[in-house]
Amino acid sequence: MNDRDTDSQLHLEILKYGVNQYSILALSIALFLVVIATVVTAYQIAGAVTMSGMAHAQSTSFALRILDLMPFVFAVWGQYTGYLMARKAGAMIIQETDKLRAETTEWKKKSQHEATHDALTGLPNREFFYKRLRDALLVASRNNESVTILLLNLDRFKEINDAFGVKNGDYILSRIAKDMGRVIQPQDTLARLGGDEFAILLYNLPDEATAVAIVGRVQKVMQEPILVADENIELSASMGLASYPDHGNDADMLMQCSSIAMYSAKKGQKGYLMYSPQLNQENPRRVTLMGQLRGAIEENLLELHYQPKVDLLTDRVVAVEALVRWRHAEYGNISPAEFIPLAERTRLIGPLTDWVVRTAVNQSLVWKARDLKIGMSINVSAKDLIDTELVNMLEELVTSTGIDPSALTLEITESSIMADPKRAISVLQRLHGLRFNISIDDFGTGYSSLSYLSRLPVHEIKIDQTFVRGMRTNSNDETIVRATINLGHNLGLSVTAEGIEEEDILMTLKKMRCDIAQGNYISPAKSLPELEAWMANYSVKGRAAHQGDAE
Ligand code: C2E
Ligand code: MG
Ligand code: MG
Numbered sequence: 001m002n003d004r005d006t007d008s009q010l011h012l013e014i015l016k017y018g019v020n021q022y023s024i025l026a027l028s029i030a031l032f033l034v035v036i037a038t039v040v041t042a043y044q045i046a047g048a049v050t051m052s053g054m055a056h057a058q059s060t061s062f063a064l065r066i067l068d069l070m071p072f073v074f075a076v077w078g079q080y081t082g083y084l085m086a087r088k089a090g091a092m093i094i095q096e097t098d099k100l101r102a103e104t105t106e107w108k109k110k111s112q113h114e115a116t117h118d119a120l121t122g123l124p125n126r127e128f129f130y131k132r133l134r135d136a137l138l139v140a141s142r143n144n145e146s147v148t149i150l151l152l153n154l155d156r157f158k159e160i161n162d163a164f165g166v167k168n169g170d171y172i173l174s175r176i177a178k179d180m181g182r183v184i185q186p187q188d189t190l191a192r193l194g195g196d197e198f199a200i201l202l203y204n205l206p207d208e209a210t211a212v213a214i215v216g217r218v219q220k221v222m223q224e225p226i227l228v229a230d231e232n233i234e235l236s237a238s239m240g241l242a243s244y245p246d247h248g249n250d251a252d253m254l255m256q257c258s259s260i261a262m263y264s265a266k267k268g269q270k271g272y273l274m275y276s277p278q279l280n281q282e283n284p285r286r287v288t289l290m291g292q293l294r295g296a297i298e299e300n301l302l303e304l305h306y307q308p309k310v311d312l313l314t315d316r317v318v319a320v321e322a323l324v325r326w327r328h329a330e331y332g333n334i335s336p337a338e339f340i341p342l343a344e345r346t347r348l349i350g351p352l353t354d355w356v357v358r359t360a361v362n363q364s365l366v367w368k369a370r371d372l373k374i375g376m377s378i379n380v381s382a383k384d385l386i387d388t389e390l391v392n393m394l395e396e397l398v399t400s401t402g403i404d405p406s407a408l409t410l411e412i413t414e415s416s417i418m419a420d421p422k423r424a425i426s427v428l429q430r431l432h433g434l435r436f437n438i439s440i441d442d443f444g445t446g447y448s449s450l451s452y453l454s455r456l457p458v459h460e461i462k463i464d465q466t467f468v469r470g471m472r473t474n475s476n477d478e479t480i481v482r483a484t485i486n487l488g489h490n491l492g493l494s495v496t497a498e499g500i501e502e503e504d505i506l507m508t509l510k511k512m513r514c515d516i517a518q519g520n521y522i523s524p525a526k527s528l529p530e531l532e533a534w535m536a537n538y539s540v541k542g543r544a545a546h547q548g549d550a551e
Contacts, residue, residue, distance in 0.1 A: 013086075017082075018082075020078050020079070020082045022078065023074055023075060023077060023078015023079070023081070023082065024078065026074040026077070026078065027071050027074045027075055027078070030067075030070035030071040030073075030074050031071050033067065033070070034064075034067050034068055034070065034071065037063070037064055037067050038054050038057055038058060038064060039054065041057040041061050041063075041064055042054040042056070042057040045057055045060075114423075115127075115387075116128035116131075118191075118192040118420070119420050119422050119423060120170055120173060120174055120192070120420070121173060121174050121177035121178075121192050122177075123177050123181075123190055123191050123192045123198075124189060124190075124191040124192075125191065125192065125193075125194075125386065126191065126193045126194060126347075126383075126386070127386065127387060128191065129189060129191035129193065129199055129201065130251055130255075130347070132189045132191075132201055133147070133149070133201055133251045133254070133255075134251050136201060136203055137244055137249075137250065137251060137254075140203075140204065140244055140245075141244075141245075141249075145203070145204040146204050146205060146243055146244060146245065146246075147201065147202070147203060147204070147243065147244040147254075148201075148202040148205050148211055148241060148242070148243040148244075149199060149200070149201060149202070149241065149242050149243075149254050149255065149258045150199065150200040150202060150211070150214065150215065150218070150239055150240075150241050150258070151193075151197070151198075151199050151239065151240045151241075151242075151255070151258040151259055151261070151262045152197065152198045152199065152200070152218065152237045152238070152239045152262070153196060153197045153198075153237060153238050153239075153262055153266065154176075154196035154197075154235060154236075154237050155235070155236045155237060155238060155266070156236075157169070157172075157195075157196035157235075158196075160172065160233065160235075164228055164229055164231075164233075166418065168228045168229060171226075171228065172226055172228065172233065172235070173192075173196065175226055176198075176221070176222070176226075176235070177190070177192060177198070179221045179224065180198065180200075180218060180221055182221075183214070183217040183218060183220075183221055184200055184202075184214070187203055188200055188201055188202050188203060189201040194344075194382065194383070194386075194419060195419060199258075200214070200218075202214065205243075208274065211241055211243075211274070215239055215241070215271075215272045218237070218239065219236075219237070219271065219272075222234075222235045222236055222237050223235075223236075236271075238262055238263075238265040238266035238269075238270075238271065238272070239261075239262060239265060239271065239272035239273075240257075240258045240259060240260065240261030240262025240263070240264070240265055240272070240273055240275065241258060241261055241272065241273070241274045241275060242254050242255075242257035242258040242261060242274075242275040243275075247275050252346060252347065255345070255346065255347075256290050256291075256345075256346060257275040258275060259290075259345055260275060260279050260280065260283060260286070260287060260290075261273045261274060261275040261276075261279060263283060263286065264279045264282055264283065267282075285331065286342070288330075289328075289331075289334070289338070289339055289342055290342050290345075290346055292328075293326075293339060293342060293343055293346065293348050293352075294346075294348055294351075296326055296328075297348065297351050297352055297355055301326060301327055301328070302324055302325065302326055302327075302352070302355060302356075303324070303325045303326075303327055303527065304322045304323070304324055304325070304356065304359050304360060304363070304528070305322075305323050305324075305325050305525035305526055305527055305531075306320035306321065306322055306323070306363075306525060306526060306528065306531045307320060307321045307323060307518060307523065307524065307525035307526070308320050308518070308522060308523050308531070308534075308535070308538070309321060309375070309377065309496060309516050309517070309518045310516065310517050310518070310522055311515065311516055312509065312510050312513075312514055312515060312516060312517050313515070316539075317374065317535055317538060317539070318373075318374070318375055318516065319374055319375030319376065319377055319409065319516075320374060320375075320376060320377065320531065321377040321378075321379070321411070321518065321525070322356060322359075322360040322363075322376060322377065322378050322379070323336060323379070323525045324336050324340075324352070324356050324379075326339055336379075340352075340381060343381075344381055344382070344383045347383075349381050349383045349384060350383075350384070350387075350389055353380060353381060353384050353390065354393060356378060356379070357378055357393065357394065357397065358397065360376050360378050360408075361376070361397055361401060361403050361408070362401075363376070363528070364376045364403060364407055364408065365401060365403060368403075368404075368407070375407055375408070375409060375437075376407060376408050376409070377408075377409040377410075377411050377439065378408060378409070378410055378411065379411045379412075379441065380410050380411065380412050381416065382412075382413065382415070382416025382419050385412065385416060385417070385420070385423065385424050385427050386420070386423065388427070388430075390427070391427060391430045391431060391434070394431065394434065394436065395434055398434065404435075405434050405435040405436045405437075406435050406436070406437060408436055408437065409436070409437040409438070409439050409459070409460065410431060410436055410437070410438050410439065411439045411440075411441040411462065412424070412428070412438065412439070412440060412441060413440070413441045413442045413445075413446060414440050414441065414442055414443050414444070414445060414446025414448050415442065415445060415446035416446075417440065417446065417448065417452075417456070418446045418448050418452075421448075421452055425455065425456060428456060428457050428458070429457055431457075432457035437459040437460065438456075438457060438458045438459055438460070439458065439459065439460035439461065439462055439496070440453075440456070440458055440460070440461045440462065441462050442462065442464040442465075443461040443462055443463050443464055443484065444463060444464045444466075444467055444480060444484060445464045445466070450487075453487075453491065454491060458493060459493060459494060460493055460494045460495070460496055460516075461484065461488045461493055461494075461495055461496070462495075462496040462497075462498050462518075463481055463484050463485075463495065463496070463497045463498070463514075464498075464499075465498050465499020465519075466499070467480050467481050467484075468481060468497045468498065468499045468500060468505065468509075468519070469499050469501060469505075471505055471508065472502065472504070472505060478508070481497065481509070481512065481514075482512050485509075485512050485513060485514050489513070494515045494516060495514050495515050495516070496514075496515065496516040496517070496518060497509050497514050497516070497517055497518070497519075498518040498519060499518075499519050499520075500517050500518065500519025500520070500521045500522065501519055501520050501521050502521055503521060505521070506519075506521060506522075523538075
């Protein structure tokens, strides 16, 4: 007997029991009436109530005989109705449970689909592609077959997005996704890895010529003009190919090789390139860094630097932004702008963010223990927003360290929110639910619409530094900064300006009632000991400056 049968059997029994209780009540009333009627009839016949009188009454009165049958009638009725009702109700319960089950399965399927597919194009996402790749490699190694990755990045897509707007950009991406789907075999997987990057997993191609033929078909798709805003747009893409077993044995290695090939193709404007070890020499730094990043995270070669954020009303340092650095034996200090994209590409961004968050939280706890009230801003990558790993890790960290989440701000760039707004909003809502502050970084470069902005559970916007730096020479930038500050305030958000390099810009921002300032003019990002020395000095200077302002 399965669960459903046991459930409905139980419901049936309960119902039967309920109905039978009524029949027992009716039975008792009937019995009671029989006794009373017998007593009354015996009294009427003999003028007294005796046992023999009652027996006589029973045997002579027809009405009493009829009444005698009532308890049996009720007993049978109870059994019968109980059975019928229980059956009917049982059937109803089974039907409803079936419906509910079907709905739950549908929901489960839907949420699984959402977690593994890209919302815009409906194609498998990066995570799912990796899973397929790993599965394919497993089968291929058993059967002595090959697996080829074709990695594709659109050329000049950012310019197209800038020129035609993000809606048209989205339209172009989904059109391309659909058209590319038509040129691959059903057993192959086409995925959108993010932004304007796609990948095709090709299973057991007979030879290189077949791969080249597929590349040709994809290129043909790209050349078909797409009509956008009355203009025919012709696209092109750079592609990189890498194969198992020729170029690597595992998913990470193959992805790395295909991206090296793709970058070389882009650089040399070659359309496509098949990976060869010789390409490593053309991008030695990139290849070395990609290969060494995992080790750098594990061996603690990363370091956090901190850049102060100053409240423009009080001139106090209210927070710092944690900015990661890589101390590389050969290349010296490497900027995150160089290795974060590599980490995102090789899926090391998860462990990297993990390290950054834990280190920053520990520092925060140290300051808290010393009674220093300094907020901590942490940068989170677009890729961290895709899965739920980040939220789970943060939740666990809050429980295990007891840190107050409202002392932490998670900075998320506007463009990474807009890459998949639906998913981003749901992750941000969970983070907001955990009481973390959320800041939109590089605001003004990610095309978010006002309707999105008002729906995001954010606390702060950070005006992108290009506008802040441009204020000096470009009056448009000044207008943009002023408008952004007002917009932020109207939405009840705190506004930070970053990239302040000169005093007069700082003063203008103060006049514009910007809330928080950050930039090299105040202080560049510093190592922990340098920052602490600077802060001790600044608290004296800062207050003096504030008093100076007041005079
Ligand atoms: P961001 O979050 O917008 O950080 C601000 C960047 O501007 C930092 O560069 C900072 O050093 C720099 N900066 C601040 N003030 C000035 C100024 O006045 N003039 C100029 N020219 N630059 C200024 P950095 O540290 O190189 O970081 C670059 C980007 O890398 C960051 O941009 C952020 O998007 C990313 N990043 C940094 N650390 C992390 C991290 O731990 N995780 C993630 N996912 N991304 C990070
Ligand atoms: Mg930031
Ligand atoms: Mg920024």
